[in-house]
Amino acid sequence: MLKITGYSDRLYARAGETIDFKINCDDPGEYEAEIVRIVCGDDNPEGPGVKEIPFACAANGRYPARRQEIRAGSYVAVDDPAPLAALKSFTVEAFIWPTTPAKGVQGVIAHRDADAGFALMVDASGCLAIEVGDGTSVKTLSSDAPLLARRWYHVGASFDASDNSLRLFQLPLAPVPRVADEARMKVTASFKPAEAASPVYIAALPELRAVSAFYNGKIDSPRIFGSPLDDASLASLAADAPIATGDPIAAWDFSADMHSQRAVERSDGLHGRVVNFPARAMAGWNWTGEIMDWKQDPSQWGAIHFHDDDIYDAGWETDFSLVIPDDMPSALYAARIRMDGAEEYVPFTVTPAPGKESRIAFLLPYATYMAYANDHLGTDGGNGELLNNILNVLNPPDLFLNEHWEYGGSLYDNHSDGSGICYSSRLRPIVNQRPKTQGVLGGYGGSKLWGLNADTHIIDWLHAMGHAFDVITDEELNDRGVALLEPYAVVITGSHPEYVSTEMWEATRSYLDGGGRLMYLGGDGFYWRVAYHRECPGILELRRAETGVRAWSAEAGEYYQSFDGRYGGLWLRQGRAPQGLVGVGFAAQGFDLSSYYRRTPDSLKAEVQFIFEGIGEDELIGDFGLIGGGAAGLEVDRAAPELGTPPNAYVVASSEAHTNAYYIVPEEFLETGPALGGDENPSVRADMTFFETPNEGAVFSVGSMAWAGSLSHAGYDNNVSRITDNVLRRFLDPTAF
Amino acid sequence: MTRSIYKVDPEQDFAFAVEFMEKPVGHHSAGLQRLLNLFRGEPLEGKYVLVCVKPHREWRLARLTGVRGKPVELVGDIRFTDLETAERAVFRLRWKEHTGQDLAIQ
Numbered sequence A: 001m002l003k004i005t006g007y008s009d010r011l012y013a014r015a016g017e018t019i020d021f022k023i024n025c026d027d028p029g030e031y032e033a034e035i036v037r038i039v040c041g042d043d044n045p046e047g048p049g050v051k052e053i054p055f056a057c058a059a060n061g062r063y064p065a066r067r068q069e070i071r072a073g074s075y076v077a078v079d080d081p082a083p084l085a086a087l088k089s090f091t092v093e094a095f096i097w098p099t100t101p102a103k104g105v106q107g108v109i110a111h112r113d114a115d116a117g118f119a120l121m122v123d124a125s126g127c128l129a130i131e132v133g134d135g136t137s138v139k140t141l142s143s144d145a146p147l148l149a150r151r152w153y154h155v156g157a158s159f160d161a162s163d164n165s166l167r168l169f170q171l172p173l174a175p176v177p178r179v180a181d182e183a184r185m186k187v188t189a190s191f192k193p194a195e196a197a198s199p200v201y202i203a204a205l206p207e208l209r210a211v212s213a214f215y216n217g218k219i220d221s222p223r224i225f226g227s228p229l230d231d232a233s234l235a236s237l238a239a240d241a242p243i244a245t246g247d248p249i250a251a252w253d254f255s256a257d258m259h260s261q262r263a264v265e266r267s268d269g270l271h272g273r274v275v276n277f278p279a280r281a282m283a284g285w286n287w288t289g290e291i292m293d294w295k296q297d298p299s300q301w302g303a304i305h306f307h308d309d310d311i312y313d314a315g316w317e318t319d320f321s322l323v324i325p326d327d328m329p330s331a332l333y334a335a336r337i338r339m340d341g342a343e344e345y346v347p348f349t350v351t352p353a354p355g356k357e358s359r360i361a362f363l364l365p366y367a368t369y370m371a372y373a374n375d376h377l378g379t380d381g382g383n384g385e386l387l388n389n390i391l392n393v394l395n396p397p398d399l400f401l402n403e404h405w406e407y408g409g410s411l412y413d414n415h416s417d418g419s420g421i422c423y424s425s426r427l428r429p430i431v432n433q434r435p436k437t438q439g440v441l442g443g444y445g446g447s448k449l450w451g452l453n454a455d456t457h458i459i460d461w462l463h464a465m466g467h468a469f470d471v472i473t474d475e476e477l478n479d480r481g482v483a484l485l486e487p488y489a490v491v492i493t494g495s496h497p498e499y500v501s502t503e504m505w506e507a508t509r510s511y512l513d514g515g516g517r518l519m520y521l522g523g524d525g526f527y528w529r530v531a532y533h534r535e536c537p538g539i540l541e542l543r544r545a546e547t548g549v550r551a552w553s554a555e556a557g558e559y560y561q562s563f564d565g566r567y568g569g570l571w572l573r574q575g576r577a578p579q580g581l582v583g584v585g586f587a588a589q590g591f592d593l594s595s596y597y598r599r600t601p602d603s604l605k606a607e608v609q610f611i612f613e614g615i616g617e618d619e620l621i622g623d624f625g626l627i628g629g630g631a632a633g634l635e636v637d638r639a640a641p642e643l644g645t646p647p648n649a650y651v652v653a654s655s656e657a658h659t660n661a662y663y664i665v666p667e668e669f670l671e672t673g674p675a676l677g678g679d680e681n682p683s684v685r686a687d688m689t690f691f692e693t694p695n696e697g698a699v700f701s702v703g704s705m706a707w708a709g710s711l712s713h714a715g716y717d718n719n720v721s722r723i724t725d726n727v728l729r730r731f732l733d734p735t736a737f
Numbered sequence B: 001m002t003r004s005i006y007k008v009d010p011e012q013d014f015a016f017a018v019e020f021m022e023k024p025v026g027h028h029s030a031g032l033q034r035l036l037n038l039f040r041g042e043p044l045e046g047k048y049v050l051v052c053v054k055p056h057r058e059w060r061l062a063r064l065t066g067v068r069g070k071p072v073e074l075v076g077d078i079r080f081t082d083l084e085t086a087e088r089a090v091f092r093l094r095w096k097e098h099t100g101q102d103l104a105i106q
Helices: A231-238 A366-371 A384-388 A396-403 A452-464 A474-484 A502-513 A578-582 A606-612 A719-732 B014-022 B030-040 B083-099
Strands: A004-008 A018-025 A030-040 A051-054 A061-064 A075-078 A090-098 A106-112 A116-122 A127-134 A138-146 A153-160 A165-172 A183-188 A200-202 A217-225 A250-253 A262-265 A272-275 A279-282 A303-306 A320-323 A331-339 A342-350 A360-364 A423-425 A469-473 A490-493 A499-501 A517-520 A528-532 A539-541 A584-599 A632-639 A650-656 A687-693 A697-701 B048-054 B058-063 B073-080
Touching: A004 A331, A004 A342, A018 A030, A018 A331, A018 A342, A030 A452, A075 A262, A090 A106, A090 A116, A106 A127, A106 A217, A116 A153, A127 A153, A127 A165, A138 A165, A138 A183, A153 A231, A165 A231, A200 A217, A331 A469, A342 A469, A360 A452, A360 A474, A366 A423, A366 A474, A366 A499, A366 A528, A366 A539, A384 A584, A384 B030, A469 A474, A474 A499, A474 A502, A474 A528, A490 A719, A499 A502, A502 A517, A502 A528, A502 A578, A502 A697, A517 A719, A578 A584, A578 A697, A584 A687, A606 A650, A606 A719, A632 A650, A632 A687, A697 A719, B014 B030, B014 B083, B030 B083, B048 B073, B048 B083, B058 B083, B073 B083
Parallel strands: A360 A469, A360 A490, A490 A517, A499 A528, A517 A697
Antiparallel strands: A004 A018, A018 A320, A030 A051, A030 A061, A030 A331, A075 A200, A075 A272, A090 A153, A090 A217, A106 A116, A106 A200, A116 A127, A127 A138, A153 A165, A165 A183, A217 A250, A217 A303, A250 A262, A262 A272, A279 A303, A331 A342, A423 A539, A528 A539, A584 A632, A584 A650, A650 A687, A687 A697, B048 B058, B058 B073
16 A cells, blocks of 8 residues: 655746645655656566666755645635624525435535534435524434435525524425425524634535535535525525515625636625535536536526535645756656655656757646546446456555545546546646556556556657657646747657647647647547646646547536636547547557557558668568557557548558457447447557648657557567657658658 | 346357467457456456556455445455466356356366
8 A cells, every 4th residue: 555645736847946745654754755867667577677867956855754634525615704693594595406415414505613503414314404503502403305316406494583483495496296305394493593603614514623524416506695585585596586585695606707716705705715626617406408508608507516525736735845956957757755665756847948958859648647647447437347358457556546535536537426527636646647557457468557657668768769858748838838849840749648728739730830740659649628727726627528438428518618618528529630630539449458550552652661661561560569568559549531630641550450359439430330349340440640731840640559668679679669760860850751 | 338248158158268268368259258248347346356466476366345445355365476367267256156167177
């Protein structure tokens, strides 16, 4: 089990900038921190081996170990609810769509101290309840009618100080005959609620030491009135109509500033802090289904979907910092933490100073690492063994994450209530995207790598072949745009740049149109649109809309991203299929054995001879490798003119003989039918493709995640390495093709 | 994720078991794949997995609980030093669970 975890505030930095490292250790004592350059993280004895180069700097040293905790769970906190203090009579109400009503006590709206104030909640029996504290004890009134999951209710409670009557209502918006989930209760209390000093919490309850009792589900339009509302007023609220009894003291409008972490309050400015990024731009109680884009009428998206396992910023204290020295070369680095046999790596990159760039950039697809960050593919859902057609192999990060959901899940996981996780943050330890880690989807036997560690195969190859190169991240590309790429003659992608923001996509397009040359050495690239948050660092959003290979599916009406209002989902569905950018696009996946490529007649044409110098016409390409035993595997891409492969593209080699664990992706077929597998379907293949772009630019794509794992075979002397080197050297030559 | 409702026929499927024992991973006949879709598609509760104890060298047999957050349970002290042997061992266990019979292949 992992005993050290850590993260940093920044992913990339330049000379003079500071990265803060935040470390948690299970055991007391001291740990050793050393900044190391990561060349290769693959610890497979059949591979190139782990290669790290220590970097001497002031941050290296011994530091005291301490425990730092992560507190997952999202909620809204209104820190200074002074206008509520003098309330004698009140009504508290909201629309709710609970997803786990039976899980135990969950806060809905609470303004409660230990024995004062009130809390509207889902109680231990799964029923709506109101707790009221009179200053000495707490009284509870329950609806005694269990709420149903995933159905909308208008709920609330009121207290009338004139006659001490306490009312509770739980009203299904779509009542069902013989389902007893409606309740209207009224009791006369022998007490009056005492004034509470606590903040107001929505979707959680205040406890002595921490916020807890997190609610799962949606809450829409929570309001507090300074009087008891009668049935007519409640009916008006449920009809979205004005009420005669006056304005609320507090009315939180979650449809306002949906991109933000602010809960706007419309009456008195009692704005709340939204903590841990619950899902926003969620279809509300009044969504008609007539429009799909929340920007057209935000009031129909006034719900926030809260989860007890949402996590954004772990908020740990800084243990040590690194000021990037002027002489620190651009590379992938990590702060390596060691203590008593335990080890952790916190990766980061250093960007070169302007004017000091190499001619080659390796573009680290960190957005995709974040998509897979802390995935539970080996232990939860998905039934990976059936998908992979091999036994699931669990490694230490899998076992750790299985028991530590407070570290959050990936964009491949579901929340505890079954809804898909649509935000992923790097301000938490991402324990599965490290050197020396394996991935459950990394193929049979071999190195079994995925993500960051798989991409060290490319870094290792560049290093071994003696190429000078910089390492930059796609997050910086998102932040800075094409200016980041412009200094480079050649940009090389990682093995799996699947998740791409609009800013990243457009920068890549601009680079190619401006004469840039791109080597796409991966598979399933440029597939999903994502959005980085514009104000909060280190978090991105994905909506798994419409189609695609989906671990979960976005709910109807929830296809538009909350961060930027753009339509989410596959780039294919935005009119920007990957084939239009890099010639090939995701066609099939399988996770047992990889295969090889065979040259096509196109490969004999004079225009592409540079690719195959030193390689025989009949030579199988990549029938070896550390990822599933071949260069064509895991997720593979095909050329498709109908999807945008440019008419000047040459498909110079294609893979074949994939196993029947490979299936074409869902968007490749419209009707169900047989022959979808690799042993029958002709679209199950990787197409190696080359084409020119304007201004003497060019793209070379291999369309396979496993390519990188074959580069080091036979001491880097093999046809995968040779093709890659042939293309790289030709791309570095500025003469026209 | 898909599931299979196929029922194992110990006599008819024996040839596919033989095929699996010869080559547990790779291209399979349609008949063997139908059997594997049943075995590998079992629910997560009690599902066999391998836990890596020495990277690339040694794995232990374990079962998932199917309960979110609950630790994976090791099965005795069954260890493997290669993955093909592990695949065959789990296949034998599942064959017995589905047919009530030991798989009579050496």
